[in-house]
Amino acid sequence: MKQFAEWLSTTSPSVFIQNHNSWVIPTIQSIHIVGIGVVLGSVFMIYLRILGWAGRDQTLRQTTIRFAPWWTGGLWLMLATGILMVIGEPVRELVTFSFWLKMSLVAVVTLIAIVFQISLRKHEREWEETFVNRRSIKGLAILTFLIWACIIVLGRLIAYDHVWGAWSPATKA
């Protein structure tokens, strides 16, 4: 991975970002944070609805129809800006423990979201009437939100991968 990162840092898009470092990288990072705001706000509303703490005038299905497109759109925006950040600073991103743990957690929450969406479409009545009242579902909503919080923390920790000590490949380099 280190070799790949070093090779990537010599390609022309990467060199372009490196040469315009002073404004390109903060701008991309800011758009990335706007994206996480959109995603977190959207999933937060869906979780609050599952927990019954907000949006009770709306059905679960209405809530997901309102917020899921923003969730997906925000995620694409983050993927695009995220890829640009990796191209711009490949070694800083790819040779860290935080980055790979973050990506694994992103895969986990995305999978949970897909399963939830499919299940809600198939078993809409059960979801609205019984599933949503189940403790296990409410617990899963809280757990998933906490995973989102970890994803954000890990995203920021890419810049401080030394906090992981020996787990960080960056400290070995």
Place this chain on the structure above:
Amino acid sequence: MDIAAFLKALESSGLANRIRDSFFLFPLLESIHVFGLALVFGTISIIDLRLLGIASTQRSFKRMESDILKWTWGAFALTALTGTLMFITNARVYYHNFFFRTKMLLLVLTGINLLVFELTAGRTIHRWDTAPSAPRSGKAVAVLSLVMWISIIFMGRIIGFTTTRAAVTPAPASVNFDNFLEGVPSDGSGTATTPPPKK
């Protein structure tokens, strides 16, 4: 006490020292700060889009406001707290940073914007509560809010690129001592600072 002495006192406080000396406290504060602001921006933009008639147009505005705004304020408190804790570790540097000042100005302006809303469209909610969008003054407030919050995010991010951070970070093996010296404040006081890390 004048401002310079006040900032210096903040920096030399026990709490500031504790954060500076820690291996992980500053990164952790910064991470929680990002989490908080993502929630602030995410929830406030839901309200703004409702005012503009772009999303949630069938829902009562009052209902949404009471559902959402308490979370926005909670997240804002978390963000302000972690922001303050980061500020005191290097108060003099942040205080003189252009982007930090612009960010603080924008935060004040979002407060005024909120006040303007309360005095205009906010007074007549009963008339447009179930309408798909707010009256013109409400829409103007929503656009300003979105623009200002996105600018605040950008200002906040660029502060990290334009300031030195006073903290104990292990220097990489390749560190050049000359670069290291450039990070020391010109008045020669305070903790030795590392060059701005690539954040």
